[in-house]
Amino acid sequence: MTKKPQPERWYQEIIKANTPPKQVFRNSLTAFFSGGLFCALAETARLLLIRLAGLPEQTAAAWVTVGAIALAALLTGCGVYDRAAQKLGAGLAVPISGFANSVAASMLEHKYEGMVLGSGCNSFKLAGAVIVFGCASAFAVTLLAMLLGLL
């Protein structure tokens, strides 16, 4: 893979001195707690569904997943999700809601170009890579595990 070009050393220093740094530590902390909070809320909902509604464990988990997807898509459509993500960062990129947001945002973005060629074709514009490489790496890991006799 070719490397990206870089500014000359002296210019890199000027840029660095005049650009606020990414708040990596603060962002990580915010993401850890906000992401953790969402997961805790989802887990609470799952337990409530099992204990109060008497749903089997797997069904309860499926409902929570569906609920998280619907909520993320709804908040994306209302224009809330991207603003919240600017503050909470990776906390909102937790797998299910982040994935739902990327699909909903892409579909919304292309709604003017039609249901099929617009929203349909572009729905996995961002999330497609996750699916492709997710499947590929799952295959590779499983194959390795089988060869090692772990499965």
Added chain:
Amino acid sequence: MSIEKQGRQTWVFPAPPAILAGAAVAGPKEGGGALRADLDHIYPALSWDKKSFEQCEQAMQEKAASLALAKAGLQPQDIDIFFAGDLLNQITPSGFTARQLGAPFFGLFSACATAMEALSLAALCVASGAARHALALASSHTCTAERQFRYPNEYGSQKPPYAQHTATAAGAALVGEGQGAARICALTVGRVIDAQVCDPFQMGAAMAPAFADTVAAHLRELGLRPENYDLILSGDLGRDGCAIAGQLLARQGVDASATHFADCGLLLFQGADEVLAGGSGCGCAAAVGFGHILRRLASGELRRVLLCATGALLSPVANQQKESIPAICHAVALEGGNPHA
């Protein structure tokens, strides 16, 4: 009318063409900023009764064009030549606006420097006698630009603190002979400068070297000093780009402390929230230059202004192919309308 070339990049007009009228329109966030009084029309939302954001951008262009024409008391058929550009692929809003106006049309692209590219060409046409009236126009819309250059608008990614916000704004200037709000005395056409910046969120750093190069060339070729201008205005360097540009000018031997420097993108969003390092987009230099600045020149509050629109020639495809972001800056020297005031 005549034109003289001075140095490598600069043209001067011994009998300067005038900006007969200018108009600026903008979206809700810009309309809530400190320059709201200088905007001729403020849209209350990012989209209205149009089918798409792209159509909204085109409507903004048409509004700016018709306002400028009305102020000058002219009709679309009086436009001898129309120069316009925007940030979209194939500059579609400009093409559709040209279709509405029915005037001979040159479509332009130099990213956010397009407003001054259009004004420069309009001035050259009028000064050479090729046109009596030339219309210069540029626009940007945050929802059409973000999807073009970065992510879908509603995608929840966290922008770095040095990212800028694309302005929803358009500006038009009608150039012709005679008296007007301001006179175009000289222009310096920018060179493409590539500082090898690759981060598409770091536009200020990508464009600052082009700004410094054009300003230094302008001053050198005309034998001027910064203090010959009341104000030297960059297009959309943003907070960080302005700070970087100050240091680059010093390296070029330009004493930036000798006069006032300001940035259209910062002015347009002064008092507005959630814009991180400031505004960007063609609309910044177009709306601030053809609205706020033109009014200050007409009123005599400002006498001489160097308006430098900065453009990052960013392409998402080139960026993914690991290319850097080249930049350009075009400068136009404006003087207050009445030479005898």
